[in-house]
Amino acid sequence: MKPTVTDEVFDRVYETILRRDASLDGRYYVGIVSTGIFCRPSCRSRTPKPENVRVYESIEEARQAGFRACKRCRPETPGKEGPDAAMASAVTDLIRKHYAENLTLGDLAARLNVSPFHLQRVYKKTTGSTPAQWLLQTRLEEAKRQLADPSRSVTDIAAAVGFRSASHFSYAFRKAVGCPPNDYRGNNRPVSAAEEENKA
Ligand SMILES: [Zn+2]
Numbered sequence: 001m002k003p004t005v006t007d008e009v010f011d012r013v014y015e016t017i018l019r020r021d022a023s024l025d026g027r028y029y030v031g032i033v034s035t036g037i038f039c040r041p042s043c044r045s046r047t048p049k050p051e052n053v054r055v056y057e058s059i060e061e062a063r064q065a066g067f068r069a070c071k072r073c074r075p076e077t078p079g080k081e082g083p084d085a086a087m088a089s090a091v092t093d094l095i096r097k098h099y100a101e102n103l104t105l106g107d108l109a110a111r112l113n114v115s116p117f118h119l120q121r122v123y124k125k126t127t128g129s130t131p132a133q134w135l136l137q138t139r140l141e142e143a144k145r146q147l148a149d150p151s152r153s154v155t156d157i158a159a160a161v162g163f164r165s166a167s168h169f170s171y172a173f174r175k176a177v178g179c180p181p182n183d184y185r186g187n188n189r190p191v192s193a194a195e196e197e198n199k200a
Pocket of ligand 1: 038039040070072138
């Protein structure tokens with residue numbers, strides 16, 4: 001099973017909950033431990049405490065964790081906000097499923113039967129980022145998760161998340177995250193139980 005999202009993603013999603021911001025709707029789903037329901041991040045119910053929030057990348061993951069869909073924001077109805085939002089969430093789904101492959105704007109457009117220009121424009125307008133930016137972000141988030149496994153090499157991870165080469169990966173990672181992949185791994189390795197006790 002996939003581990004939960006990184007702390008950075010959690011913080012980003014929690015920000016949108018506070019602002020009732022719809023920009024991450026369809027990209028992440030928010031399970032509320034105290035109620036057992038999951039919502040779009042923008043759902044206008046009471047703001048949950050961070051410790052009660054779980055962030056999922058798909059409806060299936062939220063369901064598997066035991067959450068039921070919110071009746072107010074209906075996270076399972078992608079077309080709710082109209083055709084543009086439906087197209088944007090279809091693109092986001094395709095990126096989530098195929099990020100590890102060589103995925104171009106043309107591929108996405110062909111799958112959805114629209115022109116690349118139209119797709120790009122609608123996606124940017126709806127979500128604030130281009131498909132390419134979101135693809136890169138998805139790959140980097142996945143890479144961060146895989147870096148937590150010390151047995152995986154940077155080269156393996158680069159290939160597994162869809163980069164053409166380890167050097168492309170390292171360059172993109174450093175540019176976005178601010179340090180090379182191996183440094184990130186060093187700074188974010190899981191804290192052992194003994195260390196946890198020492199802190200307490
Ligand atoms: Zn809701």
